[in-house]
Amino acid sequence: METGTLGRWPMIAITVMRVFVGWHFLYEGIAKLTATSWSGAGYLKQARGPFAEWFRWLASQPNLLANADQITMWGLTIVGLCLVLGLFTRLAALGGIAFILLFYFANPPFVGYFYSLPTEGSYLIVNKNVVELCALLVILVTRSGRFAGLDRIVHGLLGRRPRLAAA
């Protein structure tokens, strides 16, 4: 019935991408949740770029940092779960984009910045965070959850209600 905004094969390809991006988010979240004591403090403390001061301030407030850590761990897990399942896909993609923007701007690979935390590649302005962000943009605008995902069922159930359909 619904094939999304693109043809069948492009939608399948985008869905595969969505599941993999979701997988990555999910494991990033779960790995932090199951680690004995994960904290984003180290990452925040070496922040650079336009928002560096704010990130460092966040890292120096134990109570706020604890909340930020919780939000990060659970947020990544939930976004990942939703992307894999195709549930509330667009909301999840937006959430994922928000997280990546935060990560990106905490330690941006801008010209002239040098970091001590290891990265596995070589980046100039564009890093894998940005690439993943672009993937989420594609997911956001193509409604892949309604092609293959629980959104299709949710949408189908809600779609029968004339009130919502007319809204």
Next chain:
Amino acid sequence: MAGEDDKGTARPGAERPRKLDRRDVLMGLSTVPALGLFGYAWRRQHQYQRARIEAATAAPVAGGALQEINVALLGAGAQGQVLIDAMLRIPGLRFRAVCDIWSEYNQRRVVNQLKRFKHEVNGYEDYREMLDKENALDAVVIATPDFWHAPHTIDCLKAGKHVYCEKEMSNTLEGARSMVAAARETGKLLQIGHQRRSNPRYLHCYEKLLGEAKLLGRIVTVNGQWNRAVAPDLGAPDRYAIPDARLKQYGFKDMHQFRNWRWFKGLGGGPIVDLGSHQIDIYSWFLGANPSHVMASGGLLYHDPATHEWYDTVMAVYDYDTPQGPVKAYYQTQTTNGSQGYFENFMGDQGTLLISESEVNYAGRLYRDPNAPAWDTWVQRGYVTAPKLQEVKEQAEGAVADVRESVSPDEHLVPVALRDPYHQPHLQNFFDAVRGKAQLTCPPEIGYESAVAVLKVNEAIEAGSRLAFGKDEFEV
């Protein structure tokens, strides 16, 4: 929201009410198996990690029918929190009470945390009221500011409780002496919180590497440090502020002093006491002697004297007369730059032991002097790891090495890790002792010796000269 998405698209039929067909359901569920695959992969990964961690951890104490111990926490600040987090991992404890004068914040936080773990705890502001009402208590864990240690410990011991008291044992030697006396008088256990004394890596080094294998040969020098980066003063939101009357009642001038008591004379002892006493305790333990002299230099070089009293920078040199001969031991602590962190470094004529409580930095490295006998036996017995392969050194162009230059020593690691919170083994040792199954690793006499050695540093800075320890100064 669902309807909105469809507006403006090229397919007007999308707004038509429709039914879910079989295809919709199949497509809808089509990515669920990916989650199953994820779960499977994650479980496998998790098992590998668990196996690695378990292999590195000592065998746990046998569970079974543990005699339950009723515990109270006295002092629910940052250190109290560290101890609570460690104790929650120890089986056989029943928390009954939490006492902290900051009932608006710290007390409430820990009470709520313990309730989440199904402990029925009562909160108290006054420890005397707690001792009066909580008759079932077996043990009290004290993590209050140093100047409260003596009155708190003595009253708890006299009320018939076993006590675990954080270090520094007391900010005065009279206080520390009266604690030893109270423990002897009451016959109750008193463990002082020099937690490295129960750390499996330190025990391994003390018993096996230094005691049995004598890997370092004759130790002649020791150096150690705790470098800590600048940290802002601790604050507190106004809405949680303690009323002035209560602060005064418990010996604090204002909220700032209450939060930052470690920096104030008469309340704490400054960084040399907070940080140094852990490590200077190890000097004396590993050398098997108490120091004979100390000279020290220190000052408030960086922090604002209006809000800080103790020295933020201290450098001290101890003399030891050990059974093997004289030793010089250097220690420094500063609170303006955290580079190279904290460690203790023992240097003998056959080897060097670089050790730290940290599991991340300097967790235990040994360097064998090239002239020392080979350590193959100790590698085979698992006392130390095989030596690290040395990198081929590229000689800088044009460099001419002096023939008298020492050959690089072999580097080995201490193969003992602690995969629990740093304070857990020490607390476990205390509770094992309460059950009569262990000897305390840091009884009050040891805490006292350590206090004598450390508090003398502040004296030496004030005096500006080298001070001698009296022969009987360490006796109590």
